[in-house]
Amino acid sequence: METFFGLLVGNTLTRLVFFPTLAALPLLFMGRASARTVKIYVLVASVIEVIFGVLYVGAHAGADGSFPLVHDAGPDGLPWIASFGITYDLAMDGISMPLVLLGVFLVPIVILGSWKGIENHWPAFGGSMLLLTTGVIGALVAYDLFLFYIFWEVMLVPMYLLIGIWGGERRIYAAVKFFLFTMAGSLLMLVGILWMAWTFKGLNGGAWSFAYEDMLRLDLPVYQQLWLFAAFALTFAIKVPMFPVHTWLPDAHVEAPTGGSVILAGILLKLGTYGFLRFAIPLFPNATEAAQPLLITLAVIGILYGALVAWAQEDMKKLVAYSSIAHLGFVMLGLLALDIVAWQGALLQMVNHGLSTGALFLLVGMLYDRRHTKKFAEFGGLARVMPVFAFFLVFSSLASVGLPSLNGFVGEFMILIGSFRTLPWPTVLATFGVVLAAIYLLKMIQLTIFGPITKDENRNLRDLSLREIAALVPLCVFMLWIGVAPNGFLKPSLRALETTLADYKARVAAPEPTVASLRPAPGTAITADASSETGQ
């Protein structure tokens, strides 16, 4: 029988999840080491993590380009807390694969981007970064609801430290707000998970289980689904963040150090949309159907509100932060359209947003390192003194706006096309968000890098160093790659999305359950032919 430590040394998800934690342990004893040593150590560790990620995906990718569901330790996982039927079950499928890769890929970039910006307590910074990686990757691949909850909460503390220790003026306020908002949602989700576990136990002859695949079998009456959906959706909506529970995000972004912002926007927010796609929608289909109008309204409000508020900002970082709310509104719209094309677009857009917004935050941070301000009014005409910087800023902004041949276009276009089939009017409204995005991002470009140089301090700014370029180039390569050849990025997840959507549609189409019951175990019930006719 496989053991945890056996898995840890193999090419497994366990290694992928826990290698960063193990790599963080020596940092406990590096308190006296020079900052340079620590930086290099953390960078090497995070690059190894990327290699592990690529190796794992490479080993399991299917021949036809799709990525199958792979469990780490057999379909049932390892027993962890046996008394409550809690298993250690990690699994990756086409939905989590791109997000996991994005997550591990961003860490070395963040380390490079923080090289100068983070001035003290490097062992703690590196340790927080690595622990955060464990939490994020773990939450993306956990296939047991209890385990998922643990990883979900594990993400909180390192992020809290990142904002609170290395943040700006109001960092403590922002850090505590971030912590409490996230925790408020997740504690209610915990009660929901406990309730589901009891219900499952009652229907399953007294045997506990928290396994995701077992929870999928629960067929609950609509009113129960609604309560549980509310608990789960609130948790994920706070994380996304959706209007009106988004207020922690601008604070957190503005106060967080560059590295924290990149990780926050790049991958942490995706956990919210991933939560909808993985848990809230498939587990409670009838409730999703009932709550769909409300959530779509909020998503569209988020798109327009985020864009309008971003337009009004005078601070570059705040602008990018609010643009995140708008972009994730698109992702939510795509998910709620419950259409296969929109879902593909939404998943791709999660990755896109991580790349382009990550790059924008890095660029803002590089400017901040030089001038210690992020206000538009302080800049202008930077293209003359920092041409390389100007190139990357324009490139990333255009990717974020959705210029054809860059990644943002593909994602937004698929979301809008897919959503239009099922939700014409909200989609029409959301399209204004694309226009607004062009307005506010072009405004940022215009005010910072074009026009005459108005401030004397800006005349002698250094252009980007090699290290900074090294952090940005990989992001831009992927932006272009996804933009011109998106198929390779869409294919791996298609099968998983189709299966999830087919299951959803089948359950919504079935008569509404009036009493809680268990559906038969998968493997036999959900037939393969159901997935091929979906979305058409």
Place this chain on the structure above:
Amino acid sequence: MTRADWMLLMPEIVLSLGGVLVLMLEAIVPKARRSFTVLSVLVALLAGWAAYLHTLPSAPLADTAATFGGLLETSPVTFAFSLVILLATVLALLASDGYLRREGILNGEYHALLLWCAAGLLLTLRATELLTIFLGLELFSLCLYCLAVFHRRVSIAGEAAIKYFLMGAFVSAFVLYGIALVYGATGSTRLAEISARLAGEPDIPVLASLGFLMLVAGFGFKMSVVPFHAWSPDTYQGAPSPFVAFLSVAPKVASALVVYRFLDAIVIGEGVAANSYKWSTVVAALAVLSMLVGNLLALVQRDIKRMLAYSGVAHMGYLLLALVVLDRDSLAPVLVYLLAYVLMNAGAFTVVAMLYNRPGEQHLIPDLGGWGYRYPLLGGCLAICMLSLGGIPPTVGFLGKYVVFLNAVGDGLVGLAVLGVVASLVGVFYYLRVVYYLYMKPETRQPEGLLIDVWGRAAAVLAAVGTLALGLWPTGLLQWLITATTGQ
């Protein structure tokens, strides 16, 4: 009284004799004082071993043995609770040595009183007869009163001890009166017989209800649940910090089991649904009040010891959630929660004892500013304990909350569970305050006159590592505790 009876009493005997030994050494060879901590820890470990011997499958009285003609219970349950108390004792002893030396009050009396107190607590939690319970209560309470004023040159220690003593004495009278009422109503002081008598009655006598209410109130005082909590902030603040590491956990462990026994006698014994509903309401009210009042008052404290006192009130509120609907499954969550609480709370007070060196003044949280970097080990331990108290995974504090809330949801108390998680969200706020002062604020205080000794560090590390390790690998522990409490 057979030989077996005496053998089963061995843990208490070992602790008492150990206390006497320390006291004799204090009188005869005062120079041996420096070794009292090690000696006392060894005594506590020996007591734990003695208790363990009687739970071995080969032991003659392994399961629910009635000792001394049914006055005491010896079972896996009492063994588990005893171990938790001995753990608290060991942690407090380790934390005390540096403090006593720093303050120049290193005397054998301290160790002796602590060991006797542990003996009293073990006796109390094993007692199944009301007068024996009272005897144990008095034994441990008297030791606690003396220890609270042990640093007698500090004026607020006197205030702390007097407050605790006066209210404690009042509560003792309350308990005694409750015993009298129950005896009057049922004609027995043995809980098993009382339970049996009450089961025969169509409706429970008012006298018995009143008596049990007084008994629960008395031990509610020791657990410091609202509305019997008023003593704890003042007492915690004035009493020696390493002793508070003991006071804030160990009496609550024993009292929780005693309260369970009382509720067990009256609720399960009576078998009348209407009455069990009444008792559920009483316990639920205590739980809700404790969670809300404890958390809200902890929110506004600036003194870390007072904050931990009020947060302790809230923790007992969560704990009581497991007892609202009483069944045999209630005991495992209680035990897990108590174990978690002992580790994280004693760990926190251990660090507090080392990092604050003016026992007569306030222990302000802002005084910890930036010390997470100056004292990485202690700061890290304190931060872990705080996160665990806040119930953040993967710590044992989360595990405790998880089992308690799981039990509550399973009993159909979803509303109470939601209230509990909302209350614990408030808790997270003030626990985080300690963390951000440790790591995110500049230093405000010069580290002068501190004595950070190896024993204190060992206690802090033990607590913090235990907190994390049991949070990550709870399997064996949970399995064992569930087996111990449900007998399955």
